[in-house]
Amino acid sequence: MLLKNSDLWFSEYYMDDDVKLSLKIDEVLHVEQTPFQKLEMFRNETFGVFMVLDGYTQVTEKDEFVYHDMICHPAMCVNPNIKNVLIIGGGDGGTAREVARYKSIEKIDMVEIDEAVVRACEKFMPSTSSVYSSEPRLNLMFDDGLKFVKEAPAGAYDLILVDSTDPAGPGEGLFTVGFYQDCFRVLSDNGILINQHEGAFYDGDIEEMKKAHAKIKKTFPIAKVFGFNTPTYASGYWYFGFASKALDPMKDMKPEAWNALGLETRYYNTDLHKGAFSLPNYVKEILASVE
Amino acid sequence: MLLKNSDLWFSEYYMDDDVKLSLKIDEVLHVEQTPFQKLEMFRNETFGVFMVLDGYTQVTEKDEFVYHDMICHPAMCVNPNIKNVLIIGGGDGGTAREVARYKSIEKIDMVEIDEAVVRACEKFMPSTSSVYSSEPRLNLMFDDGLKFVKEAPAGAYDLILVDSTDPAGPGEGLFTVGFYQDCFRVLSDNGILINQHEGAFYDGDIEEMKKAHAKIKKTFPIAKVFGFNTPTYASGYWYFGFASKALDPMKDMKPEAWNALGLETRYYNTDLHKGAFSLPNYVKEILASVE
Incomplete structure (x- = not known):
């Protein structure tokens, strides 16, 4: 219920203290200090x-x-033979939902550290979380993704999707050389790792992008970066890393095979795939500075 | 000077009242009600x-x-023989600055309706406005762009860049069929019109994008749209229209010729050119709905 004598805003700061995006809150749905992080769910009229x-x-x-289009479909367009997928994080369910649209995928293991995230999304965000009750190939585990990958057998997965928070808090270990090396070992020969690659505009994000890229570049022979327009992330544009032992995201993409699947997507298409990997010069320079 | 007991924020609302981007103000440089609009210049530490x-x-x-990269270089890459350029608006000078980097361009006419914008930018934003004192090919006029184009001779320009405000206030007439038809007449056979095409994410912006596209599509045989990541515009992603009598922005682009010029750019490159025209599906649907 909206009162007339006050309003409530959520603001996320993009620089230390002088740039912020704010959403007006219609309803505070859930506030919880989990064992791992502070979890809040709000409703805003627009978002x-x-x-x-x-x-x-x-x-x-x-x-x-x-x-969710961009964490999933570019990799599937490069290697349509992906059978075994590991999702690390992704507690809202949106990544699993997109992966589950591929009939050819046999197993989706998902390791989310914070069960509270899943429970809150089950309650308040059915558009992403309904996959939990509808998808028999999905094996949801509440565990530490870092530990899980360390203990997983070599070559067990064709695709690892790191759908984590930023490199602070519980996601921190997912931005280390040790983790990327474990991913390399756990991936099959044509395996692909998609990871968080942060932003390229604000100073703090640039530093994280550099660190992530330097570490992945040391670990994988192919390590590229691609971007996408998410209005609620800093600067409105965010990046994933695409790392692989053998497949190049541009040269090895199979647009005809992907388009033959007939999947309807609101953001991704195979022309945009190429566009997403065609980075602005200033972003190329950031990446080149650590290569 | 920063005081400790207060702070000052500028906020721009992206939806009617529930989403806003805010920049903390270090200094109010200039506030003026011009004959055309309210003009404010601020300083923010980050921006x-x-x-x-x-x-x-x-x-x-x-x-x-x-x-400024994206309003200028894609068109120049499609038609390297552009000699005569008309800029409508663009009072900060950034568009003229980029155009002036091409030695092959013979004449740059610029029609800005509001002299106060030019004067304020000369004073506070030399990085864009220094072109006014340094560029002999630039002919700056303070006039109504709508009227100027109506009265200009047929075929007078190879490139028209509409660097205006949104379709409210003084920029409104630059989003009409009459204006686009005048541009068509004033352009040479290989002429190109780059115009404001607004955003594709928030409802109000989508409506303006639809209106602009429907009108241009009726006027020009080739009418495409391309996007770019500007963190300070709504959703972080904004669009220009590319309209032409004869040249297609993808099929007719000349990356080798453009790259041979050796221009250094921080955003634009010829791969990104193709990427910018490779639109997300939801944007393609918005455009298709009015074609």
């Missing part, structure tokens, strides 16, 4: 329900299709 | 000096390179 972890907006009903 | 017209952020020192 619908959205989830915030430790003060960072993770997912909104309105723009989640962009992020 | 540097920025200009606001009628409450909408137009240009910031930090991210202006994106907008």
